[in-house]
Amino acid sequence: MGRSYDQFCPAARALDVIGGRWTLLIVRELLLGPRRYSDLADGLPGIGPNVLAERLRTLREAGIVTQAKLPPPAGTTVYELTELGAAMRPVVDELTRWGLRFLDIPPRPGERYRIGWLLGCVRAGFRPEVARGVNETYEVNVDGDVFHLRVEDGTLDVRHGPATGPAPACILTTDLATFMALGARLLGVPDALRRGLARVEGGPGAVDAVGRAAGILGSHLDDTGGRYGIIGAVGAAFRPEAARGVHETYGFLLGEFAFHARVEDGTLHMCPGPADDADVTLHTDLATFLKLGAGIMSLEDAFATGAATAEGDPGAGLRMAAAFGVTFAAADTAAGA
Incomplete structure (x- = not known):
């Protein structure tokens, strides 16, 4: 496990396991679904291969991460969170909400960016009271990066990749600036579509579905x-x-x-x-x-x-x-x- 704080305290014991550099960010990546080693390396630019391998080994020994083999035709080995690891979701979400206070615009010189890193902000901005009785999947393509969101009666699951299972209520294609503006409620869906900043695919209610998603996921700036x-x-x-x-x-x-x-x-x-x-x-x-x-x-x-x-x-x-x-x-x- 490496160095310990040597304190009989739940916070200290937790930090013994996940307090090392990169460890919590590995959990952040795996909260979005199973990932191959190469996916993790790509999602964590700057981490060395030896460090990534060592952190994964530590997380496996702690029962937070496990390895699995995807069914054919993929057949590749992936890392995924165990039930114990998935229980860290509210911790990471709350840390993300707190971290929004330090998320300046624009990024500082030298800071890297991946769309997946914003998905934690999407989850952190979830408004369960607005999602009661809603059971829909939304697929989003932001500058070629695809992810999907499943809302089930006040709960939210965010995952990398196209929607699986039920057909999505809508597929939204847009760029990063427009996606951020929609999520922050700075820009309305009809206006984004009218100006050609976004495109929506799906059935007759697809545009309304995007509007529901924006309301469920975006917080009014007035609220902050x-x-x-x-x-x-x-x-x-x-x-x-x-x-x-x-x-x-x-x-x-x-x-x-x-x-x-x-x-x-x-x-x-x-x-x-x-x-x-x-x-x-x-x-x-x-x-x-x-x-x-x-x-x-x-x-x-x-x-x-x-x-x-x-x-x-x-x-x-x-x-x-x-x-x-x-x-x-x-x-x-x-x-x-």
Whole structure:
């Protein structure tokens, strides 16, 4: 088992088993279904083959992971969680919910990304009270990565790969930005379909099924008080030292979705909804906003191409730029837009 905390304590005993580096992430991968060794290596970039083999051995010895052989025609050996290992699902889900507080947008330089890592966020955002009486499967294709979700009367199971068993109520094909926007309730399903950002396949009720899935899996930003998601990421970029003595309100309008920031002498309050008293308001669409946040597009380019505009006090635009770490050249363009 390796080093131990040598404490007669359930938390310490648990950490003796799953507290090592990479161990909990292996469990995260296996919560999405059986995985081959190569699947695990691909889903855990940066782990060495010796470390992966050693961690799997430790988990098998602890009764958390077992090996199985898939039936023909696959016939390959896979790793899967035992009943003891699967019991860690609520622990991983709660850790994911807690970790959303640290999930900034965009990813930090050097951070890797896999769509499977977001599936824990999907599970963490599940709203069982909305799913009572719902028994459906939804298949999702995000930039070529396929997974499916099975909802059964207030419970959710998320798995890699196409849906098995009953035919899915819908198949949603989209890109990552749109998938995140749908899940965060920043973008409605009809609008995504109308703008060509998503495609739905299935029977006559397929579009309604996507809407149900979005409601079951996505939390309103209002419910979080502006702590997470897009507005949480904007708030994370706030520079209090640049806002000393500033008492202003800045509005952000992304299509039909609005939120605002109130700055009071170096403190910040991020709020869902529009602000009637905004000193300056940035107008853009979700795709442009995500590009700006990811550094793919500069503010100068956004205003020059008409992808974004601003209205209000030019001086407030400069102060907003300073408060959120935007270059003054870009803010100057915004103020004059």
